[in-house]
Amino acid sequence: MGFLGAWLALELRRRWRAMLALALVVAFALATVLTAVAGARRGASALDRLRAVTLPADALVSNQEPDLDWNRVRALPGVEGVAPYAIAGIHVDDMPLNWSCVPPVDAAMWRDLERPVVLAGRLPDPRRADEVVVQWRFTRLYGKGVGDTVRIQLDTPEEVDLVAESGGATPGGHGPTVTATIVGIIRSPYFSDGVDGPGVVLPSPGLFQKYRDNLLGAHHKGFSIALVRLADGAAGVERLRTQMATLIGHPVQIDTLAETGRHYDQLLDYEAVSLLAFALAALAAATLLVGQHLLRSTGGVLADLRTLRASGLTPRQEALAAALGPVAATIAGTVLGVLGAAAASPWMPIGAAANFEPRPGADFDPVVLLPPLVVVPLLVAVTTVVAARIARSAAVRTRTPPASALVSAATRAGLPVPVVTGLRYALGRGQGLPIRSALSGTLAGVLGVTAAFTFSTGVQDASEHPERFGQTHHLLVFLGYNGEGSAGVLPKVATDPDVLAVADARVGAASTGGNAYVVYGSRPVRNAVPSVVVSGHPPVTDADVLLGVTTAERLRAGVGDVVRITGRGASADFRVSAIGFLPIGVSNTYDDGALVTAEGYDRAFRTFDLHLGHVVFRPGADTGAAVARLSRLVGPKIGLVPAIMPPQMSEFRDVRILPGALAVFLAALAVAAAAHAVTITGRRRRHDIAVLRALGMTRPQARLIMLTQAGTLGAFGLIAGVPLGLIAGRGLWRLVTHDYTPMVYVPPVPVATLALITPVTLAAAAAIAAQPARSMARLAVSRILRAE
Incomplete structure (x- = not known):
């Protein structure tokens, strides 16, 4: 060896x-x-x-046309697959899944498109009404998997007609009961779990084939919408819009x-x-x-x-x-x-x-x-x-490194020797001492912690405030669809003492230069429901329009530009008065669509696809009690549902832990850097401090040297790191709100972090210096000097 x-x-x-x-x-x-x-x-x-x-x-x-023949859509040039599913709510045991469980109309679903990854089990037999598949989150929320059964409670045809007439009232669930077996767990881009989703049960197409009247109604007033796969992919969507408008007779x-x-x-x-x-x-x-x-x-x-x-x-x-x-x-x-x-x-x-x-x-x-x-x-x-x-x-090497300017200033000012010595150990470059790395590590740690918690404050704010995404209302009132609605309902709603504002909104599909989007025509019934704008001002005249952020990007339109909106039966020119956000609806996200006045809507439309009411409750109101009163007031034919929240809020809640975890590691970086510097200084400066002790320095003064060094490192990190971290955190959050998720930018202020970071940092510095300071106070001076 x-x-x-x-x-x-x-x-x-x-x-x-x-x-x-x-x-x-x-x-x-x-x-x-x-x-x-x-x-x-x-x-x-x-x-x-x-x-x-x-x-x-x-x-x-x-689509909102009853009895649309989807085979005609399948026959359109460029269409490779069409998979329709019924817009029908079904009851699954006691789970709140009504409108999430969409019954496929035929076997094209999961065969011609959205052919899912089967995580467990198999796909359902399209001929059987008693087989279902579920998404992964369902198994976690409800503890059921492949081989278990669920009880599907359908509506009567008359109850479905009532839903169609009201535009969204809760179905009754007094129709047939189907005990269905879970045969598989699936996942595809469209049929994937949301971050905070309810978990979904997806019936076999056989359910629709066997219970068509229980899903579409006695008079088939219900309708189906469809997923479509195109030969040209996303590039073929504009062509499909033109084809569908020709097929149906109006924009879809x-x-x-x-x-x-x-x-x-x-x-x-x-x-x-x-x-x-x-x-x-x-x-x-x-x-x-x-x-x-x-x-x-x-x-x-x-x-x-x-x-x-x-x-x-x-x-x-x-x-x-x-x-x-x-x-x-x-x-x-x-x-x-x-x-x-x-x-x-x-x-x-x-x-x-x-x-x-x-x-x-x-x-x-x-x-x-x-x-x-x-x-x-x-x-x-x-x-x-x-x-x-x-x-x-x-x-x-014996060359003495130069002292820092701050140490020289402290010496000239006549500060006590322990303070000057501690400053020299913190800021000067000693032989083999990790001073610069300690300063850099402490600065990086404080800056990173401040930036991470500043960013985390923005994330938390976005996850708790729907108004950042333009959702200023609290309740949706479904009044009708396809040109049929209920009059006189919203004035009744406006009389409730907890209601602060009510808006009457008609909704229709429109297009501009091949780009399709939803247009809201809004009229205040009691006060105005606030509109959230990024630039400009909300529509005032019948020629003004607010464009959603994403819609404006697609149309390449800005405030002051003129756009032509073609709706059902008419078209008109509008001046863009604002870029901003819209209420989330059945067919639009918060950043996509347009908002005009009621008079402006009449210029571009002769009918509507949906008739809604947007209700704002007063601050501090008991919304549950208010909704119960309103339900009794308007009757069972009117659907009342909570405002749809942006899924981005759940997504922000889901990643809220990441900035905090990052802050923990950055804090560990700062503590480790400072602790290493103080500990190494204590070991390598033992002879210097022993000499000072021999010259009359007391034990408390020796402790003060180490405390001053650690405190100086912490103070340096605070003075430079906190403002830089605040700037960095806000810059990152502005980048997210501008480039990743369109929303109103509100400068985040991490109040708790700003209040605690100074005392916590100084307390950590004191804790870091405690053991080295104790060692310096207990030095065996004579033994160390004899050894030298």
Whole structure:
């Protein structure tokens, strides 16, 4: 056995605890970083991988014509598949799923398009009415899976007619009961779980075929909408709009599902970036911790090796011997870290990406997990060898580094010696002391924590305030559809003492230059329901229009431009008075569509698709009691439902933990940097402080030196890091509200963070300095000076 082998064996016996600690730190840190990076890669690609295997639909045709023959749509040039499903609410046991469980009309669903990934079981037999499939979230919410049964309670045909007449009243559920077996768990781009979704039961097409009247009504007043797959993909949607308008005789709302997909792409990108930021913070903290361990262990090993120099130990052998123990521990820790990341893969991806993952479960990503097996030990070896060489050469350097300007100013001001000494240790560049890294680490930590919590405040605000997305109303009143509605209802609603504002809104599908969207014609019944605008002012005259943010981008229109709106039976020119947000409806999102006055609506439309009321309750009102009163007031034929909340609110709630987790690692980075600096200073300045003690410095003064050093590091981080962190956090949040999720930007103010970060930072500094300060106060002065 050569010298290096013998030295490694000796190190394993003498320093096994330190090597075990290093291996565990490397394993935990590497498992954390690799899990986050692999999860980010997996999450960012989840939706694309799901699209690749499921024949996704390209368009959603929001038809409202009863008895539309979908075979005529299938025959249109460029149409590859049409899968209609009935707009009908069904009762599933006691679960609140009525309008989420859509019955497919025929076997085209899951065959010609949206061919799902079957996570468990199989697809239902399209000829059987007693088979259903469910989405993954349903199994988690209700504890039922493949082989279990659910009870489907249908409406009577007369109850369905009542729903059709009212435009949305809650169905009665007094029709036939079907006990259906869950035969599969499915996932496709369209049939995927929402972040906060209710969990969905999807019946077999056989249910519609057997109980058509119970889904469409005795007089078939109900209707169906359809998913469509096109030969040209999203590029063929404009052609389909023209074809459908010709087929039906008026514009039809047709949504390009690629636009919805872009939103989810952006959401998944945001989650991936957040995970990568978390991984980067964890890597920085781990690098600092491992680096500190390496510096300490290298210093100890070099002290032992120094006695062998007289026996002919070369600098190269000395550096290699110093690296053997850390490299051996790192190899073991790296293997454990990679195995830990692989073991954690079943919990990835997280957030919204988990709802699109086509292959949930364990996943080994060789691109992420294999390189660290070589790179990490190599980096540790290089770092240790370099540190050993620097330490050896530093031992002969005697040049005194210049003092910082602040230390010089403190000296000239006559501040007490312990304070000046503590400032010098915090800000000056001592021989081999990690001062600059401590200042940088503390600054990065405070800046990162402030930025992360500032950003988190914006996320929390968005997840709790629907008005950021333009939703200022609290209740929807369904009055009718297809030109038929109930008059005199909204004035009754306006008389309730808890009602602050009521708007009468007619809704119709319109188009501009091949772009289809929904237009709201709104008239105040009692006060005005506030409109949320990004620029400009809400419509005032019959020639004004507010365009949704996304609609304005598609039309390339800005405030002051003129757009021509073609509705059902008419068309007219409107001046864009505002860019902003709209009420979420059956066929539009909050950022898509247009809003005009009631008189403006009459210029472009001769009828309406939907007739709605938007109700705003006064602040502090008991909305449950108010809705109960209104239900009794308007009767069973009028549908009252809570305002539809933007799904983005749930998505923000789902990722709210990520900025906080990032802040924790950045705080660990700051604490580790400061703790390392203070601890190393205490060890390497023992002789200097012993001299000061011999010259008359008291024990409390010796403690003050370490407290001043730690406090200065904390103060530096606070003075520079808090304002920079506030700017960075707000900048990132503005980027999200502008580029990722259109919404009203409100500068986030992390009140709790700003109130607590100073006392917490200074308390942490005091805690960090406590042990080194105690050691400085208890120095054996005579023994240290004799040793020198």
